[in-house]
Structures are given as structure tokens and as C-alpha cells.
Amino acid sequence: MPTLRWIGKEAVVNHHHTVPFHLLKDVQELSVGDPGSGNLIVEGDNLLALKALLPYYAGQVKCIYIDPPYNTGNEGWAYNDNVNSPVMKEWLGQVVGKEGETLDRHDRWLCMMYPRLALLRKFLREDGAIFVSIDDNEVQNLRAIMDDIYGKKNFVAQFVWNTEGHTDNQFHIKVNHEYLVMYATKETTLKLGFVVDPNTREGSNLWAGYAENSITKNGPGNPASEITLPIGFPTETEELQLPETNVPAGLIEAMNEKRHTSNQLKAQFGRVQFPLRFDSMEARNKHLINKCRVYSGWANANKLRNFIDAGCVPIADDDGMQIRFFISSKGVIYYRKDRGDQARNILSVLRNLGTTEKMRAELESMGIKFQYPKPKELLRHIVRVGSDEGDLVMDSFAGSGTTAHAAIELNSSSKIQRRFILIQMPWENDEQRTKDKNLTRDITAERIKRVAQGYTNLKGEVVAGLGGGFRYCRLSEPLFDEKGKIRESVKFAELARHVYFTETGEPLPKERVPNTPLIGIHHGVGVYLLYNGILKDKTTNGGNVLTSKVLVELPEHEGPKVVYGTACRLGAARLRREGIVFKQLPYRLRIDAP
Numbered sequence: 001m002p003t004l005r006w007i008g009k010e011a012v013v014n015h016h017h018t019v020p021f022h023l024l025k026d027v028q029e030l031s032v033g034d035p036g037s038g039n040l041i042v043e044g045d046n047l048l049a050l051k052a053l054l055p056y057y058a059g060q061v062k063c064i065y066i067d068p069p070y071n072t073g074n075e076g077w078a079y080n081d082n083v084n085s086p087v088m089k090e091w092l093g094q095v096v097g098k099e100g101e102t103l104d105r106h107d108r109w110l111c112m113m114y115p116r117l118a119l120l121r122k123f124l125r126e127d128g129a130i131f132v133s134i135d136d137n138e139v140q141n142l143r144a145i146m147d148d149i150y151g152k153k154n155f156v157a158q159f160v161w162n163t164e165g166h167t168d169n170q171f172h173i174k175v176n177h178e179y180l181v182m183y184a185t186k187e188t189t190l191k192l193g194f195v196v197d198p199n200t201r202e203g204s205n206l207w208a209g210y211a212e213n214s215i216t217k218n219g220p221g222n223p224a225s226e227i228t229l230p231i232g233f234p235t236e237t238e239e240l241q242l243p244e245t246n247v248p249a250g251l252i253e254a255m256n257e258k259r260h261t262s263n264q265l266k267a268q269f270g271r272v273q274f275p276l277r278f279d280s281m282e283a284r285n286k287h288l289i290n291k292c293r294v295y296s297g298w299a300n301a302n303k304l305r306n307f308i309d310a311g312c313v314p315i316a317d318d319d320g321m322q323i324r325f326f327i328s329s330k331g332v333i334y335y336r337k338d339r340g341d342q343a344r345n346i347l348s349v350l351r352n353l354g355t356t357e358k359m360r361a362e363l364e365s366m367g368i369k370f371q372y373p374k375p376k377e378l379l380r381h382i383v384r385v386g387s388d389e390g391d392l393v394m395d396s397f398a399g400s401g402t403t404a405h406a407a408i409e410l411n412s413s414s415k416i417q418r419r420f421i422l423i424q425m426p427w428e429n430d431e432q433r434t435k436d437k438n439l440t441r442d443i444t445a446e447r448i449k450r451v452a453q454g455y456t457n458l459k460g461e462v463v464a465g466l467g468g469g470f471r472y473c474r475l476s477e478p479l480f481d482e483k484g485k486i487r488e489s490v491k492f493a494e495l496a497r498h499v500y501f502t503e504t505g506e507p508l509p510k511e512r513v514p515n516t517p518l519i520g521i522h523h524g525v526g527v528y529l530l531y532n533g534i535l536k537d538k539t540t541n542g543g544n545v546l547t548s549k550v551l552v553e554l555p556e557h558e559g560p561k562v563v564y565g566t567a568c569r570l571g572a573a574r575l576r577r578e579g580i581v582f583k584q585l586p587y588r589l590r591i592d593a594p
């Protein structure tokens, strides 16, 4: 498979493994509404923030949307990635080229994106997907690294978004589109949401909540067969009276040939109405009153037979939806699937989904100034394509927070709430930093607060809140100090999450970490942590060392155990007898980190 090479690639492909784990600290005064809403806004560089969130949310996110810098050459995107290899250092000091195409600009962009996309993949559920907004500047490079990280076979779509905005640029061909590149965790297990594209033809069955199709289908893939429609088979009309078909000579023989097509049949025999009726077809009160043998190639013959066997009542399709069959006024057999609100029609060209200009104006009227927000209509659509009610949605280049705005709007008419995680760095450049501006606090969180709690717009009108809230967090210190030791300030609950995640690759399933050394059980293995005097022994290393005395005090667990602690005084034979694998802190936490 062709792969992309660029300067610095070697330095970044595994960089996400070495990004230090940081702790997260709640900022209560910036949090809004119910702290248990499950929504989170994290202030900080997304590389560090994503790493910090892994022990909490790995494998939990259904839909990731990101809108990273497009690398147009005009934007001063921040790059504060602390990569230490000499190759990286060489151009970390350089300013991103503003004029024309320079190799450095693309190299740097790829180096910025690669570890972030690699970390994001770890958050996705088995049935999840990531959507990345991008334009012509980097789309081909993005596709290449997405193929690398997510796998070519997990590519789902490259949506074209008709931006419908200003096209008064200087190019001969005015560019009025961007892309949204979509990859699944696994294409085979991807679950798409139920959403009907707003451009779906008016009057389409999809809007009415059902799909309907004729099941007669003649061709090499649909061998013809005879089916007997029983008395009581449903019809569309109250009454029906159709004679048996006058079958042209040679037609049945031609249909029995393996390679016939409908066009050949038509050319040879003229227009014939399928299915052929071997008996007359008569109905009263919307049901057949005689048996009728019909003959055709079929699109859903087995389902039709199941329907007949079930007594001509609706049956469940493979996806759990109800399907039924009926005969039309012309004697054609139709298949109808009732979808309720579960209709789906996802188109690859996205139109009529708002504009950046309109979104910017709406934000301005909310008192929020942000240059290039994505329209919330676009995000509402994408969030619905990628997730269902109750799912977790993430945006790690949150900007003004449109993804959360869209989720809250969807929640206002949902039974079960979607939850969101936003990550946004506080400063886009050093100038903002010196002016005590904070984009995450003043733009991202402030917008979501106003959407949730209501606000008075610039015209003086009161706009009601849609409900919801979020926890606001900042990145705190790294887990390990400069000497590689666990920082003294790290609490038992914080370390327990890291230990459990390192051991199992999954977040600790509990909201609250138990106040005992047995922090969780994973596939029958008890995971223990001896730290911070959890056994109430406050002496140096007291209770953090696995001794015979400590072993007696450990909460019981039938089955194998993994014990993390500072040291172990039990011999190898004893550990084997007790079914214990001992892992030394902090060493094993550092080298085994996923």
C-alpha cells in the first residue's frame, strides 16, 4: 500500500505513547449546571488533554468531530507540541510559512496532526466514527495519515460540504466547498445514526417514516421461482380482480436460463407485467380470496416466504424493523418497511446546512466573537449521522464549541441526552496570552453556558436556555515528576484510574473509585493498588509494600490478582501460590502505559 513520507514522520508516529500523562483539575467556578451531566470542557492543548482523558474515556466515544487548522498558509495556528527529537526541534523553532507552498508547512502540519489523530482513535467505540473537516490544502495528506492510523478499509466517506458562503475570492474557480473525511473504528461494526438528509426529495417515503419497493426483480442474480400467495394475503386496494397472465411462449424457458436480464426478456417478449400470474388474483376487503401462484425473479423471496409462513402478519427484519408485503392494484408485490423515526438517508454532498457567516452573526448577537465557526446545522447533521441519543460526542479542536451547541439543541427534543467532551486551548498565539484572554473560558465555555442557561441578545431579546451543563477542567501537573516518580500530590483515586487503565486498556467502569486496594475486576482478574496508605498505614511506604501482613489485609478476590505497589517482599513461589502478579510502581506504570 502506498504510504506518505514526510520529514519528522519517524519522530511522531509513536509520539502519542510518550506524551506524559497529566492530571485534570476541576474549575468549579467555571462549571455550569449539573456537574453530573456527563459533559466536559477541557482547557488545554489537545495532545496533553487527550492523554489525560484516556484513563477516563478510552473506547467510550461514539462520534468524534474535529475541525483542525486547515493549514492555508494564512493562519497562525498554534503549535506547542513538546516533541524532543532533533528532527522535530529543527523546525519547531521555525515560523509556519505564510507564503506559498513550502515543505515545512506541510511537514509541520502532519507532525501536529498525527499523534492527535492516533490518540483520538483510542477514544472511539467499536461502532464509532471520526469526522474531520478539511479543505483542499491538506485533504490528500489527511487521507494518507488517516489510512495509516485508522486503516484504509475503515474509510467511510469524504463528504463534500457546500459552504454556501462568500465566494468572492480571487481564484478563477471559486471554491465553495470543504470536506468532511469520515473513518470508522471498524467499517464492519460501524453504526450510523438515523438521519434523513434535509435535501431529500419532498414527498419521499423517507420523510413519512417508511420505505417501499417492488420485489419483482429479474436478472442473473435473481433466479425466477414460483410462490403461492395464500388466501388472506394483503392487497393495497379494497378489491382486486386480475386474470391469470397470458404467458408468451418460450418466456418461462428464457427466465429459467441462468444469464437472462430483464432487458433481454423485454427485447424478446415485449412488455410483460411481472410477476406472472398462474391463477387469477381476486381480493375483497384488502385480502386475497383465492390462492394465486406467481412467478418471477425476486428481490426478497425468503422474506416473502417468512411473511407467508407467519400468517401474513408483519415480521421483524434483520435490523429489528417491521416489514410486510402487499399486492398493488396492478398485481405487483411490494415490500414495505416501517421505520418510525428510524429512517436513514445520508448523502455525500452536504447542502443547506447553514453557513459560517450566519453562525458568526448569531454568535455575535449572543455576545460571542469568533471568526470561523462551523454552522450548528452542519454539526447537528454530523452528530446525528455519527451518534444516537445517549452517546458520547467529542471535539478536540472545539473553537467556539459548535459541536456542543448542536448536541444541546438535539438534546432539547430527545428522551435520552447525548453527552459531549470539548477540548480547546486557551490561547491561539502569544499575543492573546499576554492580554489575559482565554478562548476556552471566554468563548467556548461562555457560549455553551449561554446556550444552556439562556441569555439576552444584542437586540435586548431574552433567549431561553435549552438546559444542560458541563464540568470545566484544566490540565494540572504531570503524573510523574522530573525524576520519574509519582508526584506526591497525586491522590489514590487519580492513580487508581491510571493503574486500572494501564493494566486493562479500559477505563475504570465506576464513577467513584472504591476506597480499598481492590480497585476493580477485569475478566476475572482482581486489580489491586497499594498507594498512599490505602490500608491506613501512614509510615513511609507503609502499606505500599506487598508483605505477608499486607497480603492478609487485602480485600478478598477469588481468582488471579495483579498488585501494583512500591515493592514486594514475597518470594516468587509464594506469589505463584497466591495467584499474584506483582507490578512495581512507578516503573510499570511508565513502561506499560497504552
Ligand SMILES: C[S@@+](CC[C@H](N)C(=O)[O-])C[C@H]1O[C@@H](n2cnc3c(N)ncnc32)[C@H](O)[C@@H]1O
Residues within 6 Å of the ligand: 044, 045, 046, 047, 067, 068, 069, 077, 078, 370, 372, 373, 374, 375, 396, 397, 398, 399, 400, 401, 402, 403, 423, 424, 425, 427, 428
Ligand atoms: C477552526 S477552529 C474550530 C472551530 C469550531 N469548529 C467552531 O465551530 O467554532 C480550530 C480551533 O482549534 C484550536 N486548536 C488548534 N490547535 C489546538 C490544540 N493543539 N489543542 C487544542 N485546541 C487547538 C484553535 O484554537 C481553534 O480555535
